Amino acid sequence: MGKRNYYDVLGVNRNATDDEINRAFRQLAKKYHPDVSKEKDAEAKFKEVNEAYEVLSDPNKRRNYDQFGHAGNDPNSFSGFSGFSGFSGFSKGFSSGGDFEDIFSGGFGDIFENFFGGGAKKRRGFSNQPIKGKNVAARVTVTLKEQMFGKTVKLDLNVDKTCEACDGTGAKDPKKDIHTCTTCDGYGYVNIEQRSLFGVIQSQQPCPDCKGCGKVVTSKCPKCKGQCHYRGKEVVEIELPKSIYENQQLRIREKGNYGLNSGPRGDLYLEISVKPNKYFKRVNDNLHLDLPVSYLDALLGAKIKVPTFDGYVHLKLPANTKINSVFSIPNHGFLKVQHLADVVI
Known part of the structure; x- marks a missing residue:
C-alpha cells in the first residue's frame, strides 16, 4: 500500500498555514503518542504523522512535495522521461545531494551534463550531513495555584539517544571498523545509465551499499546494533511560565530525540492541563470564588x-x-499574558 497524502494524514488542506499545520501535528501527536495512546496501531500512526509534519513544516520539502508528491523528497526516486513530452520529473538523486533549486541553478547546460554523462562534480558524503532529531510530545498536569505562580516540573521522556559506546558511528571500533565504501569510492552516489528515446541517460543515485554515506561499517556496535542511537530514558527539567493557559503548548528547544551525524536535537512539545479546583476557577486572567x-x-x-x-x-x-x-x-488574579499558540522556551 502506498503512502497516504501528507495533507490527509494531518487533516489539513493544501493551503494550510504553518500555524494550522503545527496545531494539527500537536493534536495528532498527543493522540497517537505510544506512551499515552491505547490504540493498537498508535506507534505506526505516530510515525506517519511525524513523517508528514517533517515534510510540510519545511518550506523547501513542502514545495517539492506539492510539485512532485512523495518522489519530491525521495533521493531514490527517478521518473525518467515520458514519451516525447519531455521531462516528467526530477529527483534529488540527479545532483550531488542537492535539491531541485540546485539542479536548475546552473542552467540547462548543467542539467544535460548531468543527464547525458557530462562531468558532474563529485562531493563525498551524499547523505552524511547533520540531521536534526525528531520532535517528541508530552503532557503535564498542574494545579490551579501552580498555573498561576508557575512550577518547575521534571519529565521522564523516552528519546532516541546518541550511542555513547560508538559515539554515534554505529561501529564496534570507530577507528578500525569504518571503511571507505568500495562501490562508490566514498562519494556516496553511483552513476546509473538508462536507455530512452533520447539515447543513454546517466543519472546519479545514492550508493546502495553505503546508503549515500560514503562509509561502510564492517563490525556493528553491540549496544546500538549499528543504528547509531538507542531508545533510553531521560529526565528533563522545565520551568513552566506563570499564568500559562490550559491546553497551551510549550515548545522547548532541543529536548527531543537526538540528531544523527552530530545534528541538533529535536524539540519537545509540551501541552498543559489543569486540575479542577473545588473553590476557585479561572475566567480569562481573573480568579473567581463563590463566597457564601x-x-x-x-x-x-x-x-x-x-x-x-x-x-x-x-x-x-x-x-x-x-x-x-x-x-x-x-x-x-493571574498575570495578563498573551495567549499564543506556541510558547517557545
Whole structure:
C-alpha cells in the first residue's frame, strides 16, 4: 500500500498555514503518542504523522512535495522521461545531494551534463550531513495555584539517544571498523545509465551499499546494533511560565530525540492541563470564588475574610448587598499574558 497524502494524514488542506499545520501535528501527536495512546496501531500512526509534519513544516520539502508528491523528497526516486513530452520529473538523486533549486541553478547546460554523462562534480558524503532529531510530545498536569505562580516540573521522556559506546558511528571500533565504501569510492552516489528515446541517460543515485554515506561499517556496535542511537530514558527539567493557559503548548528547544551525524536535537512539545479546583476557577486572567455570607452580614454590611492563593484578604461588604453581587480585589488574579499558540522556551 502506498503512502497516504501528507495533507490527509494531518487533516489539513493544501493551503494550510504553518500555524494550522503545527496545531494539527500537536493534536495528532498527543493522540497517537505510544506512551499515552491505547490504540493498537498508535506507534505506526505516530510515525506517519511525524513523517508528514517533517515534510510540510519545511518550506523547501513542502514545495517539492506539492510539485512532485512523495518522489519530491525521495533521493531514490527517478521518473525518467515520458514519451516525447519531455521531462516528467526530477529527483534529488540527479545532483550531488542537492535539491531541485540546485539542479536548475546552473542552467540547462548543467542539467544535460548531468543527464547525458557530462562531468558532474563529485562531493563525498551524499547523505552524511547533520540531521536534526525528531520532535517528541508530552503532557503535564498542574494545579490551579501552580498555573498561576508557575512550577518547575521534571519529565521522564523516552528519546532516541546518541550511542555513547560508538559515539554515534554505529561501529564496534570507530577507528578500525569504518571503511571507505568500495562501490562508490566514498562519494556516496553511483552513476546509473538508462536507455530512452533520447539515447543513454546517466543519472546519479545514492550508493546502495553505503546508503549515500560514503562509509561502510564492517563490525556493528553491540549496544546500538549499528543504528547509531538507542531508545533510553531521560529526565528533563522545565520551568513552566506563570499564568500559562490550559491546553497551551510549550515548545522547548532541543529536548527531543537526538540528531544523527552530530545534528541538533529535536524539540519537545509540551501541552498543559489543569486540575479542577473545588473553590476557585479561572475566567480569562481573573480568579473567581463563590463566597457564601450570612443574611445579616449582607443586610447590615460587614468586614469579611476572603481566601486567595496569596493568603487571606479583608473585604468591606456594604449594607444591603444583593445576592450574586460581584466584588473585585485587585492584584490577586493571574498575570495578563498573551495567549499564543506556541510558547517557545
